[in-house]
Every structure is written in C-alpha cells, then in structure tokens.
Amino acid sequence: MYAKYVVTRLINAVLLIMVTVLVLSTIFSSVSDRELKAQVEEQVLAAVRTNRGYAQLNETEKAQFRQGIRDNLYSQYDLDKPIYERIMKYTASILTFDFGKSLRMSSRSGSNEVKDIVLEALPRTILLFTTAETIVVAIGILLGIKAAQRSGSILDKGISVFAILSSSLPMWWVGMLMILIFSYSLNIFPSGGLVSLPPPTGIEYVIDLLWHLTMPLITVILVSFGAWAYTTRNLVIGTMQEDYITVARAKGVPERKVLYGHVLRSSAPPLVTMITTTILLSLGGAIITESVFNWPGMGRLYWVAIEEFDTPVLMGNTFVTVFLYVFAMAVLDLTYGLLDPRIKVGGRR
Amino acid sequence: MKKAEERGASPKVALSVENLKLYFYTSRGAVRAVDGVSFEICCGQSLGIVGESGSGKSTVAFGIMNMPPAPGKIVSGKVTLDGVDIFKLPEEKLRKDIRWKKVSMVFQGAMNALNPVYTVKFQMTEPFIYHMGMKGNEPEVVERISKALESVGLKPEIMDRYPHELSGGMKQRVVIAMALLLNPALVICDEPTTALDVVVQAQIMNLLKELKRKTGIAFIFITHDLSIEAEIADDLCVMYAGKIVEKGSGMQVYKNPMHPYTQKLLAATPLLHKPVDRLEFIPGAPPDLINPPKGCRFAPRCQYADERCKTEEPEHMIEVEPGHFIACHSVRW
C-alpha cells in the first residue's frame, strides 16, 4: 500500500515539474528571444573583427559572410525555428537535465556548460546554508522544547519575543549589519567572498574558507533559529495537552522521558517533515543573502544570471530550485506517512 | 460500610481524601472545581463517584494523583494513600513510588489514552522500566504483559499492534490491563465505558467486576451514570458543583436517597424494566463555579430550599444513618 502511495506521489511530483518547466520555458523563451538575437549580432561582429580576410571582401560578399555566420548561430540557438518548437525542445532538454551552454559565464575550470557552473555553486551553498540550517534546526528544537517545558517562564517569553523580532528582520540586512560591525568596525572577519585572493593552499585554504564562512553562517543562524524554536514550542505544547501524555505522566514516566520520548516522538511527523524540507530547500541558497556576502553559491549564481541576462543559466538554476522544491514537498508527504503509523496512505490531508 | 465487613474484606483504609480543594485559575477568576471533598476507601472495596458534567468528579481523580491539569492548583487537602501522605512527597518520589505503582488510572476516552505512535507493547513496558528498574526486554516483562492482556480477555499477540489497529472495546481493555500491570493498591476508573456501545459496555463492566473480585484492589469508579455505579460501587459519593452532597453505601443511597439532588437524579433515570409515566427533572442549570451561590449550591434548583439554604452553606455532612451522610439543611429524617 505504502509503496503504491510513494509511486503515485512521485508521479504527481514529476508531472508537476514538467508542467512548471513548460510554463517557465514559455516565459523565458519568449523573453529571451530578443536578447538572444542581440547576442548573435554581437557574435557576428566579433567574428567579423577577428576574421583577417574580411576587409578584402566586397560589400555583397561581406553581407553574405555575415549572413552565413548569423544563420549558423541562429540554427545553433534554434532561432530559425518557430517559437513553440523551441519551447518544446527547450522543455525537453531541461527535463533531461541538459541545460545547454551559458551565454556569458563560465565555471572556474573554464567550462561554459550550465551544468558545470551549477555544480560548482551547489557545494558552496551546501557548505553555508545546509550547515547553517542544520545548526538552526538543532538549536531551534532544543530551545523550543525547553520553552514548552517551562511554558510561561522568562525563557519561554524571551523565545517568543525573539522569534517575533527575528522573523521581522530581513536576513540580508542583518548580513549588512554584520559586515558593518565585524568587517568595517572591528575588522575581525572578511566582508565577503569564498576565500582570500589569491587563495592560499593546503590546510590554510580550509582555515581561510572557515574564516570567510563564519559571518554568513552566524547571520543565517541568528535570524532563523527563533522561528524554529517558536514553532517547535507550539507543536510540543499542543502535543503535551493530549490525553496520552497525561497517561504517561500518571504511569510515572519521568518528565524527561515524557518529553523526549512521548511528546517528541508524537510531534515527530510534522517536525521531521519540516526538517527535511528546510534542509532540501536550503540547497537553493538565499539569493539576497548570498549576494550581500558575495558568497558564490546557488543564490548568487541565480542573481548574477539575472543581471547578466544569461537565460540558460537562469533557466538551469530555476529548474534546480523548482526540482528541489517539488521534490521536498513530495518527501514531506512521504515522511509523514512513514512516521505516523495512523497514516499509511494519504499524505498530509 | 457494614457490607465490607460482612464480606470479610480487610477494613484497612486504602485511600483517604480529606477536604480536597482544587481550583482552576482562569482569567475570569478561580473556578472552584473541587471544593472541600472528603471520603475514604478500604482495600478491596469500590467507591463510586457520580455526578453530572462540571460537577468536578474527574478533577478529584487528578487531585488524588497530585497531577492537577493546568491551570489547576491543589489549594488544600490531604490525600493519604496506603498510609502515605502524598502531598508531602517530593515530585520525584511521587513519580517513582506512588503513580502507577500504588495508584493507576483508567482514563476517560481510551481512544486518546494510548499514544498513537507507539505499539501496545511499548506502552505496557514503560511501567516496568520506570518502577521495577527493568530494561524492558526481559522475557519476564513480556510474560507479565501477556498475562495482563489475557486477564482482560485479549490475545497476547495484539501487543505488537498500534492503537489505531484496535477496536474501541479492545483499546479500553488494553487501558485496563495497563492499569493492573503493577498490582496497585488503587485503580481509578474515569468514565471507563462512556464512549462504548451498550453491549461492549456490559462486557467491560463484567470484566471490571471480575477483576474487583479477584484482585482485592480498591477501585474508584467515576461516571455520570447511576445505573452503572449500582452494578459495581460498594460505596457511593454523589457530587454536585464541586462538592459531595451525599455519600453512603450503594444500598443506602439507592434505596433511601436523602439529599434532594440524589432523589431527583434517581427519579430522572429511566428504567428499562420499570416504566413510569412521568420522569422527573431538575429545572435550571448547575451554578457558575467562579461565583457559586452563597448558601447551598443546589439551593437555586431545590424545591425544599428555604432562607437558610440560600444564605448558609451546609459545612458539615450529617450522618442520617450509620455510614450515610448528606450535606443538606432542609431534609428531615
């Protein structure tokens, strides 16, 4: 039964991804049309400039020469085909993880394959955001439980207030403040970037990387853990009102075990799904925060692609994000079913 | 209380509750849910606490366990269980030595009394771990769980199931089996059959009667149903608006109810085999326990109420016959 549910849910997710990609390709293709054509003209000019024999040609020959290159490029970018055909082709290639070549960017190894560029950015985002979110989840859950345990105490109220405050702050602005304080005023941490220039080697590289990592990491944690603690607190308090928790107490189960055994285990389905989605979604990076810290991960890549109007990179990155998101939603449904013995099938609803 | 001696049960007092007060502190004021309740039970005996919704009967149970549900607080009183004044014990000792070991509970609504994410076995193992210092995987534990399940008429195999895989009656049996695991001195049954259909209810009642006879455990039965109490309670307390208005042996209360509330309540109970033309009812509604009436709490609904009833609370219960008490100014006997 469960296996069947998994299959249906995954098919559902794949369909959703396909529809989304189709819609996005339509938008991007129609918009990038003009951009691509301008791009082609640039490349034609570049070809003309670098071709030594060009100056010797007469006017018609010159025009022919230019048209030849142009046609060549048009067919390379499929600009000679009708737009719907391009959309379909584009969708198909995206769905087969073929994102094409970047128009303007290249990876550090010099490849201009979108896939390489994205794969270069992904581990950096994992290093920053996935690490940060893992710490956030850990701190948040621990604090949330403590707050629920002493509901109404100063700790509890403090956490609620902190959650309200921190969820009102833009993370990227906190990042700017951190730079102002720790880079400009105190000069403890670098203001941004992945490593110093020129990058050191060996163990020093790792230290340098961690040194660059610290401030963005602290920023993400500082802004995010309050909300986590608050959510956990509410979940735990909700569960603590269940009859079976009273029964566990009446059974003489020690308070610690009631909390970490019964309450937490019963709150596990929503918590675990929240953790899974948070971790999965962290892979997409945070566009603005990464831009503030000049952290060359997925988020900043996305931003650079927008600024440079590099449609293939933009599309590739969007697809990866959408894929992660939809996949996270599916996993969320599925873990719920796994963790709650009452729900073998049927998902969240 | 004569009956107990006749049956040869030990006259040793299993539980005594003296002047228990448990208030809920809400934003509107203190709700006097249990307001000066006293009673005692002997070993092997059963006591019924009967009352309508909001009479505070379930809250008494939590008071005995010293587990007032939030925002409740025990204001005063003394609960002596097996010779131990449990309000004087530190929480840790209470947890280790009293709860479930000395007094266990069968909760209202078995559906919610079992944790949905744990198997029956896990939930039945816990008392052994926390009171007997066992690991929980010894064959002895499994053996005792099997025995307990069998004693309530369940197959031991069901211990590997999750609560949602059991029917309502089975869940109620599991909950009863769980309460008996450690052979406590007292089991409190809070509405043990309310959510069940009449046939299953009769089965569970039979089970409880058997257990009562076999085990020598003292039982408290809390319910709103006078008929069910009649089947099992040796002694009976009738509660109204946070107070006991009448207590005595089952025989005394049913045959010779003295408090106007008890009289009316019995007259309002339809009997299957003794049809009447007209059932009685009590006009009005129970009082608001934040601002209870000054005098007797039943006075506004009582046909015998006079000036004294409206101004003066019946502080002490009057013994109308040996072992039969009422809290009433007006009834003449």
Added chain:
Amino acid sequence: MNKFILEVENLSVWFPLRHTISEVFSRKPQKYVKAVDGVSFSVKRGEIFCIVGESGCGKTTIAKSIMGLIPPTSGTIIFDGKPVEKFDRKHLLGYRRITQMIFQDPYASLNPRFRIRDVIEEPLLIHGIGQNRAEREKMVKDALTKVRLIPVADFIDRFPHMVSGGQRQRVAVARTLVLGPKLIVADEPVSMLDLSIRAEILQLLRELKEQNNLTYLYITHDLSTARYFTDRIAVMYLGNIMEIAESDEVIDHPKHPYTDALIAAVPEPIPERIDEIKSVPIKGEIPSAANIPPGCRFHPRCPYAQERCRAEIPELREIQKDHFVACHFPLSK
C-alpha cells in the same frame, strides 16, 4: 387519509469506498459501505416511532436520508402518500418545511455566530414566510414561548453559547416548530444532555406533539429512554432492521437474539445485584459495514446461529400481530 405519514420501502444507502488504481485495472467490483441495506418501515400519523441501535448500525443515515441530506442508493421514501425523491426543487423545499430535524449535539447544531433570534428566523427567511420583520419577529417569539424559553425577551438576543445545554436544545426545537412541521426526525435529542434535564426536553417534546399534531421519528441508542418515550421501536443492526414492535412488547418479549442481548446489556440501578456478572450472550463488537457477513448478518455473534443462518438472509416477517422480526429462529420468551 393515509394511516401512515411516512413509508420507507427497501431503502438502501451505500457509500462507495475509494477505488484504488490497481483495483480498477484488476476489474475488482467496486466496494461499498452498506450503511443502510434494504430497510422498510412505516410511521403512523401521530406516533413516536423509534429506531434503536448501536453506533454504526445506520440509524442516523436513515434519518438523514429521510431528510434528503443523503441521497438514497435505492428504495423509496413515501411521505403522505407521495414518493419523496420524485419531488422537484420546489416540492423538496415544501417537503423540508413539513419535515424537520433535531440534532444530537445542541452545541454544534446552532451556528455560533447567530443570535437565538437569527437561528429561529433563518427558516422563515429560507422559505420566504412572513411579510415583514415585525411579522417574523412575532413568529419567532411564538416559537420561543412554545418551547417555554420565557420570558422571551431574556433569550431572543442571546448567542447560543450564552445559554445552558438544555435551553440550547429547546432553541433547536423552536427552530423546527416555527415552520409548522408534520414530522420531526429527532436524532438522539437528549443523549448529550445531563440526566437531570433529559426528562424536561422529552416532556416538552411530548407536549408539543399533542398540541401541534406532530409525528416523531426518534433515533437513539438508549433503550431505557426509548421505552419511556416512544410508541414503537425498530431495532437495527448493521444496516438492517431486526425487529419492529410496540415498545413494551419489544422490551418485555424480544424475539430477536440481538434485541435480547441488547436488553440484557442495559445497566439498571438495582443495588441488590451488585457485582453480579451479567450474561451478555453475544461476543465481540459490531463489524464494519464494509464487510457484511453473508446470510443473517448477525450470525457470527449469535449464540443460536445454525447452518441456515449462515446461508440464508432472514426476511422481516410478522410473527405476531404488529410484531415483526428478521430471524429464522425467533425466541419464544
């Protein structure tokens, strides 16, 4: 004029179970929860007809089906000689005016954002009765007076949560009366109320019946109240009617083993019989309506079941005057 106000013939209400994809491919037949499965009975003008049964037996489904809230899968409902499902929308509206329903939970059946005035005015607005506000207000006040929520001015502008449970149920009764109905379907109207006020509502219902020439279809699980309040009883089990007869006849001389078991299971306050183990002849619990046993659907739990019961479905037949039973081997008590 027809003797019967309501005739139900061969009524079935089946709920389709979700068909999984693999079941569609393997061409397994669609499964149903047969909540009501071929039920026939007739309600006489001016009587109180009772359907009694355990939870999940389909009694509430019948009520809702008669009210047009759940479309029947098959069968006919004849009201005043006219089949109901042939009514078009206009007639259905007319039908809903003369058949009314009282629900079990007075806390849930009144919209919490409506004042009592609005609750009772709502049916008038729906059916376009009353020329203007003043006229409707008079009708609302009349209805409240009828259910003795007096002085009317004290209640009319309150919200449901500001009055007691019994008063709330009287508001629900007033809502049904305001349209001048002929038949009232009362689905456990007192089971959520405290014992001390149940009789009050039942007496009110009985008086209103006399004053307004009403007929009641009374749905309950409580045999004691049924005997006290109703004229005839139909006993339901798993979507079928097992026995129909006059109330006293059903209780005193049950012919169906299930009825017999139900009666045996009912607790009664007889203190002499304390701790007596009751003989509940049937075992287990009512099975799911998705898995109905073949033959007599009661046979797996019936102490008298024989080979014939496993194979052949018993018809509901008249074995004495006005006493119908669906059993191959009726009891002869």
Added chain:
Amino acid sequence: MAGGDDIRVSDIREGLSDFWKEFRRQKIGIIGLILLFILIFVATVGPYLTDFPEAGPRWRDINYWQDNPRSAPPAWTNWLTAKKDMPHENLRGYYENIESNVRTLQYNYTYAYDEPPNNLIVYISTYYHDAKYPPKLNFSIERPDGLRVYIYETYLNLPTNMSSYGDYSRDDRLVIGSSPQARKTAMDFAKKYESAYNLNRTQIEFVNPLLPLFSKAQPGLLISKEASPLAGKYTFIVTLLVGGASDEVNESRLLLSGSVYGVLGTDNFKRDLFAGIIGGTSVALIVGLLSAVIAVGVGIMYGITSAYLGGWKDETMQRFNEFIYSLPMLPILIAIAAIMKPSIWVIIVLIAAFGWTGVAKVARSLGLQIKEQTYIEAAHALGASGWRILFKHMIPIVAPYSFASMALFVPGAILIEAGISFLGLGDPTIATWGQILHDASYAAATLTGMWWWIIPPGLAIAVVSMTFVLIGSALDTILNPKMRRR
C-alpha cells in the same frame, strides 16, 4: 439571499466591544496597535514634518537634493564625538530698509565647531522695474572678532533679451563657497595674517574660502590642519543696492552646508535619509496591506468555495492551488521583476498572486471542518440554498480568521518587496526602504562605515513587519481558539 437588514448596527457594536475586551488583554497586540497608529501617522503627516516633503516621488531627482552635503552623518553624532562637525543649517534673516535704495538682510549664526562649513549658499528672490538698473548684491561677513570681510559682489542681471521697463522678478542661488570671486577675497583677507611659508605652499585653486573666514586671524588660517576655528557670533550681511524705491526682496535664506546633517544624515547622492525613510513608510504600508488584503481575500474565497463544492471540482481547484504552491516564490518573482521592470502595483499583485495559496489551503481545511458541522447540516435540512450556506453560514465563521492571517501576511510581503528593491528591481519612480539599502549596498556603504545609511532603513522594515507580527499573533490567539472550540 437575506437582505441587508439582517445586519444590525448594535450587533456590530457589541461584537466589536467584546472583541476589544479580549484584545485589550493581549499585551503584544496593544504594542502592535500603538506601533500601527504611529506608522499611519508617520505615513500620512510625516513627510510634511521633514525638510523634503516630496522625498518619495523625487528620490531620484538630483536637483531636489543638490544643496545637501554628501555622505553626511546625522547631526547628533556630534554628541558622541570630541570633534564637533558643523551641522547643515538653513538660516532665515531679518530684513532692513536702511535707505531708499539700500536693502539689507542680516543673518546671525553662532558657530562653535571644529570644521568650517563646506559651502555657503544664498537664495534670494527679487523683483525690480528698470532693466537698466538691476539690483546689485553685496555679501559680507562680520566675524566674532569684529573683522568685517566683503566677500562677494554681483549684479542680479536680466537675461539680455528683456525690454527696458516692466516687472521683473528673478530667483537667484549664489553659491558663495565655490565662487572664484569669493576665493579671491578670502585669500586677500588671509594674506594679512598668514605666514609667508604657508602662503607660498598654498595654491589658490584649492583653497576653501570659508576656512580662513571661520578661523582665527592668525598664521595657519589657510591650512585646514593648522587653522584654529573662531567660535562666536557671525553675522552674514546681504546688501542690495536697488534702482528704484519699489524694488524689493521677496524671499531670502542662507544655507550653511555642514558635514553632519539632520536626523539621519545624507547618502552619496546628498539625499536626506530621514526624509527618504519617512517617505517610504506609506509605500511599505501600502505594499504590505494591499497584497495581504488581495491574497487573503482571494485565498479565503477560493478555499471555502473549494471545500464547499467538494468532489472533482474541489480536486481540480486543489491541484491548481498545489501547482502555484509548488513554485518557489522568490526566485520566480525576482526573475519576473528582472524581465518586466514592474511598477509597485504590479509587484503587489505578483506577491498576492503567489501568496494566496497558503491561505487557501487553511481556508479549505477550515471550510471542510465547518461543512461537517451540524449547524450546516441543519441549514441544509431547513432547505437553505448553497449560496446561502456559503455566504451566510460558512464565510462569517472564517472571516475572523482572515484578519489574523492578513496581519500575518503583511511582514512577508514587506520583506519580499524590500528584497526585490534591494536587488534593484523595484519601482524606480518611488523611494522604498529596500531601494535605499540597494543604493547603500551599491555604494559599498558597509565598507565605508556609513552606518546611518544601512541601519535605519532595515530597522524601519523590521518595525513595520514586527507591528503586524504582533497584531497578527494577538489576533490569532484570540480568534483561533474560538474556531477550534467546537
């Protein structure tokens, strides 16, 4: 449908007073409410209390800001530092008619700072009648040490094509601090006191004419590090020699441009940040509230309708909802913003278009719960039509919930708009806090330590979103338990 006469004013009044009684007990809600009132006041009246009431719409108009100092910290930073910088000062003068053809304007100013003003600008509007005799303006300073320096002299000339007689009026902006004439007169003044060594190494082109004028008349007054500021009362005198008796000065003021400025200083583009932040309040409130109202309104209607219809219609509506829900909002929004360069209204609609799905999901599950309630069944049994049940029974139950979710939607919307603006994709025609931060980030304000450019806009965002989080959580605690109670 029931007519409007079903709603009684007394009902509403009573309902509101009940609600208020409960709300009053929510401390956080009261704080939020007070903040909201302050914000609304700031958004409506605030701009007129600043020097630049048009800060919002003219944020990108260089001319509007031209007289301000560049990158000046807030004036109050003087309290914190030992070195006292001169704040930006607008002086109003008093006017005297000394003789029939002389008009004198005097400005008094007490100077007690460590740095001379960056600039000195005279604004004067005059009118006169005879084109042959335009007013002649003379600007001089009387220093605390009694020295009077004549700095600047000019004719407030006509444009050449004017005829000789008529009513002529003109507005002049005389930038004294950077005029070569003033530099020369200041130099002449300085020569009297300055050491030969210093004079030798001074190039006149680089002299700030205001430095010697505001320094003690002693050697070193031309060199900023050596000059010793002369504290005390200065009088700036503007004398007009006019051609006719009826020639007049209409209006005049004198601007001393300092190096600290106003409440929150200025940015790289000389813009008054305080005015910008006050001007941005209304935008933030509009973005937050409008998108919340649209999103929650659409979400509630969608969810409830879906729940009510049930069956395949519900299924289809849910699929569509899930489709939108599965799209990562911010990346797509940013991409759309980058492509479309939308106006603030389009951004609001886009935020709402992505934001309604969550509300719709909750509304649907609420709707399903309500649909199962007995009073809905009772309404069916009474013969109520579908629409009646939807509008009269179901939506009023959900409505209170919608207020809480509206309030809780606002912070998210504001943060998203700020994020989009921060990336430079916002509406370019108005000032928003995100845009101020964008400019700050673009100018690397974090690395030049211009904290007054970074902290206030972010705090403003935080205060507005916190206001609504507070109100929202208070509403949630009051309204939601009621939903669950039965």
